[in-house]
Each structure stands twice: as C-alpha cells, then as structure tokens.
Amino acid sequence: MSEKSDVRIAIVGAGLGGCAVASLLQQQGYTPEIYEQTPQITPLGAGIHLSPNVTRVLDRIGILDALVAVGSRPREWLSRDWDTGKVTLDYTLGDVAEEKFGSPYLTVHRGDLAVELVGAVDQQRLHLDKKLVGMEKGAGGTTLSFQDGTTAEADIVIGADGVHSKVREILAGPEEPIYTGHVAHRAMIPMDRYNGHIFDDDTKWWHPESHIVVYYIKADRSYIYFVTGVPEPDWPREEWVYDGDPNELRGHFDGYHDEVQLLLSQVDKVLNWAILERKPFELWSEGPIVMLGDACHPMKPHMGQGGAMAIEDAAMLARCIGDQPTDFDAAFRLYIANRQERTAKVQHYSHNNDWLQYQETSDPDWVFAYDVFTEPLVQPGD
Ligand SMILES: Cc1cc2nc3c(=O)[nH]c(=O)nc-3n(C[C@H](O)[C@H](O)[C@H](O)COP(=O)(O)OP(=O)(O)OC[C@H]3O[C@@H](n4cnc5c(N)ncnc54)[C@H](O)[C@@H]3O)c2cc1C
Numbered sequence: 419m420s421e422k423s424d425v426r427i428a429i430v431g432a433g434l435g436g437c438a439v440a441s442l443l444q445q446q447g448y449t450p451e452i453y454e455q456t457p458q459i460t461p462l463g464a465g466i467h468l469s470p471n472v473t474r475v476l477d478r479i480g481i482l483d484a485l486v487a488v489g490s491r492p493r494e495w496l497s498r499d500w501d502t503g504k505v506t507l508d509y510t511l512g513d514v515a516e517e518k519f520g521s522p523y524l525t526v527h528r529g530d531l532a533v534e535l536v537g538a539v540d541q542q543r544l545h546l547d548k549k550l551v552g553m554e555k556g557a558g559g560t561t562l563s564f565q566d567g568t569t570a571e572a573d574i575v576i577g578a579d580g581v582h583s584k585v586r587e588i589l590a591g592p593e594e595p596i597y598t599g600h601v602a603h604r605a606m607i608p609m610d611r612y613n614g615h616i617f618d619d620d621t622k623w624w625h626p627e628s629h630i631v632v633y634y635i636k637a638d639r640s641y642i643y644f645v646t647g648v649p650e651p652d653w654p655r656e657e658w659v660y661d662g663d664p665n666e667l668r669g670h671f672d673g674y675h676d677e678v679q680l681l682l683s684q685v686d687k688v689l690n691w692a693i694l695e696r697k698p699f700e701l702w703s704e705g706p707i708v709m710l711g712d713a714c715h716p717m718k719p720h721m722g723q724g725g726a727m728a729i730e731d732a733a734m735l736a737r738c739i740g741d742q743p744t745d746f747d748a749a750f751r752l753y754i755a756n757r758q759e760r761t762a763k764v765q766h767y768s769h770n771n772d773w774l775q776y777q778e779t780s781d782p783d784w785v786f787a788y789d790v791f792t793e794p795l796v797q798p799g800d
Pocket residue numbers: 430431432433434435436453454455456465466467468548549550551578579580581582583584602604645691693710711712713719721722723724725726727728
C-alpha cells in the first residue's frame with residue numbers, strides 16, 4: 419500500500435474537527451470516508467468566535483472568504499463589569515488584529531460555518547445516518563459497525579465524534595463527561611426588535627458567579643447572539659440541551675446593567691446547554707485509531723476556543739500524516755506530541771474563566787498567533 423488514495427481512512431463525525439481533517443487530507447491526495455450519525459446536517463442556531471489561529475486554517479481549507487462575506491468582523495472585544503458597565507478590557511480586533519496575526523477575527527453563525535465546512539468535503543464520501551456502535555481490529559484492518567447494521571473497513575480511524583465520543587469509549591472504556599454545575603443559555607435575536615439601538619460588537623459582561631457574552635453573527639449585523647454561563651448545581655434533564663424559559667433566563671440577570679436588560683427583553687426562544695468538560699487525558703491514539711477535538715479534550719466554552727482546538731488538531735494531524743501513507747504510528751505520535759500541551763493549557767484557562775477579563779493581566783498572543791502550519795514540530799519524547 420503506497421498510493422495515498424489506497425489508504426482507507428475512516429473519520430467518525432462530521433462536526434468541526436471531522437470536516438476540517440477530511441478536507442485537509444483530501445487536499446493532500448487522501449480519500450477519507452466520513453461517517454456521521456445524524457440523518458441530516460441541521461445548522462444549530464448559535465454563534466461561534468473564530469480567532470486568527472483558526473481562521474488561518476479555514477483559509478487553507480478554502481472557505482475563509484465565504485465566511486468573511488457572511489460573518490461579522492468585530493472591531494473590538496470588550497470586558498465590562500456586570501452592574502456598572504465599567505470597561506475592564508478593550509482589546510482591538512478588526513484590521514489591527516488581522517495585521518498583527520495575519521488572519522482575521524470573526525464571529526459567525528454556526529450554521530454558516532457548518533455549511534462551508536461540510537461543503538468542503540467530498541460529498542460522495544460523506545455518509546449520513548451512520549452512527550458508530552462498535553469497532554473491531556483484525557489482520558486486514560479495523561471494522562466499524564453502525565447502528566443500521568452496516569459495516570465499513572478502514573486502515574486508520576479518526577475519532578472526531580465530540581464530547582460523547584463512542585471512539586473514546588471503545589478505546590478507554592465508558593466514562594461520562596463531567597457536568598460543571600453551569601448552564602449556557604444561547605439565543606440569536608433579530609436586530610429589528612431593538613428600534614435602532616446598536617450594541618457593541620463583542621462584549622463579555624462579568625459577574626463574580628455568572629457571565630454573558632454578546633456579539634453579532636452576520637456581516638450586516640442583522641442578528642445579535644449571546645451565550646451565558648450561569649450556576650445550576652444539578653442538571654434537571656436526561657438530554658444535555660433543551661428549550662429554556664426566557665423569563666427564567668431574565669431572572670438570572672436581574673441587577674445586570676441596562677444594556678443587558680435591553681438585550682434580554684426581546685428574547686422569545688432560548689436553548690439551555692449543559693456545560694460539560696473532562697480532565698486532560700493522554701490516550702489519544704491506540705494502534706490505527708486516533709482522536710481529535712472534543713473526543714480528546716472537551717472544555718468549558720468560556721474562552722471560545724473548543725472548536726478552534728478541534729480545527730487546529732485536524733490541521734496538525736493532517737500535517738503529521740503528510741506524505742507518509744505507510745507509517746501512521748509515527749504520524750500519530752508526532753501529532754500527539756504537538757497537541758497535548760497546548761490543548762491542556764487551553765482547557766485549564768477555559769476552566770478558570772478569567773481569559774481576557776482585565777487589560778493588565780491579558781495576553782492573548784499565545785492563542786491567536788499560533789500557526790499550526792509553521793509551528794516548529796516537537797519530536798515525541800522531547
Ligand atoms: C455553549 C457553547 C459555546 C461554544 N462557543 C464556542 C466558540 O465561540 N468558539 C469555539 O471555538 N468553540 C466553541 N464551543 C465549543 C465547540 O462547539 C466544540 O468544542 C466543537 O464543536 C468540538 O468540535 P468536534 O469536531 O470535536 O465535535 P463536534 O463539532 O461536536 O462534532 C462531533 C460530530 O460527531 C458526530 N457523532 C457523535 N457520535 C457519533 C457516532 N457514534 N457515530 C457517528 N457520528 C457521531 C456528531 O453528530 C457531530 O456531528 C462552544 C461550545 C458550547 C457548548
């Protein structure tokens with residue numbers, strides 16, 4: 419087996435990391451097959467921050483221009499005290515950040531991102547309604563079994579199946595993610611409900627026990643979006659996401675600044691998400707199976723970097739596989755050596771939730787300036 423197109427690569431999960439690694443491997447001449455559990459890719463009504471460390475990967479995939487055209491390009495990130503509104507950090511984005519980091523900072527609708535990422539993969543090799551339920555290694559490769567009774571064979575398997583990863587469960591045994599005791603409320607609201615009022619581009623309002631992050635998700639600023647972090651000691655449901663109650667949401671923000679009250683006054687639909695995480699974990703690969711993204715390192719969303727880490731992982735994995743279609747073991751060790759430290763550090767900062775709160779203590783360069791394509795590689799064991 420020497421031709422790249424002869425290598426049978428199976429990717430489990432067509433989320434952010436799965437689509438990113440598929441398209442980058444395709445660019446290198448590989449022909450990965452992607453297996454996604456959902457029968458239809460339905461865009462989630464939510465927003466996502468895309469910082470320069472990830473927009474440079476989206477550029478390599480070939481979808482950045484399309485996202486710049488539809489997404490919002492914030493002029494700055496503000497941190498403000500929850501009640502007085504005092505600005506504790508004003509970090510310039512826009513042209514200044516783009517020049518400094520060589521790639522733009524965007525805030526976009528997740529549906530727009532999903533459409534572009536899914537569109538970048540070979541549609542003939544994207545298999546929907548294929549929920550992985552088992553895997554078995556044999557002499558001729560790995561057999562993947564799906565809920566519908568079908569199977570597929572692969573030489574290598576990339577587990578990109580998110581926080582409830584089946585691939586991780588098969589490798590490491592069953593272990594539920596940790597509920598952090600916090601809920602994230604998410605909603606997007608049409609701006610025509612605010613009678614011409616303009617919100618700042620991208621603001622995090624900080625209370626000692628809760629927060630709310632507010633930003634535009636469309637280039638024409640037609641929608642404003644927010645995501646919160648609010649204590650909720652016990653998760654009340656079996657499912658990890660459910661329709662919330664706008665009045666209950668508003669109750670959590672009593673006493674917050676008038677700007678937040680105005681924003682929340684127009685909410686008529688809200689989704690409540692359990693915030694889950696896991697501790698840093700080392701077994702990212704075993705034999706021909708390797709994982710990336712939330713399957714390895716789910717984190718609190720408080721830095722807006724979980725998806726970014728999945729996409730960086732995808733790019734580093736594709737870089738390490740590179741031109742060596744026969745020695746995946748070496749490629750996986752190289753990939754792990756170059757990703758575990760960074761993702762553990764981001765998990766740590768996300769857990770602490772103090773990223774970009776104060777001007778004096780904030781230096782985001784180590785996150786934003788990272789270039790996964792040129793970062794000098796650390797060798798395993800170094
Ligand atoms: C409230 C909130 C706000 C966030 N905001 C941001 C942000 O601003 N910026 C940011 O970078 N990140 C953010 N994140 C984090 C980000 O959403 C995740 O880190 C990211 O989606 C992880 O990507 P992934 O590819 O690992 O997994 P996912 O994107 O979750 O994709 C996993 C895919 O695998 C599929 N799958 C699962 N199990 C199976 C199976 N058995 N068989 C086949 N397919 C399967 C799933 O259907 C899914 O399509 C946020 C998260 C939350 C909860």
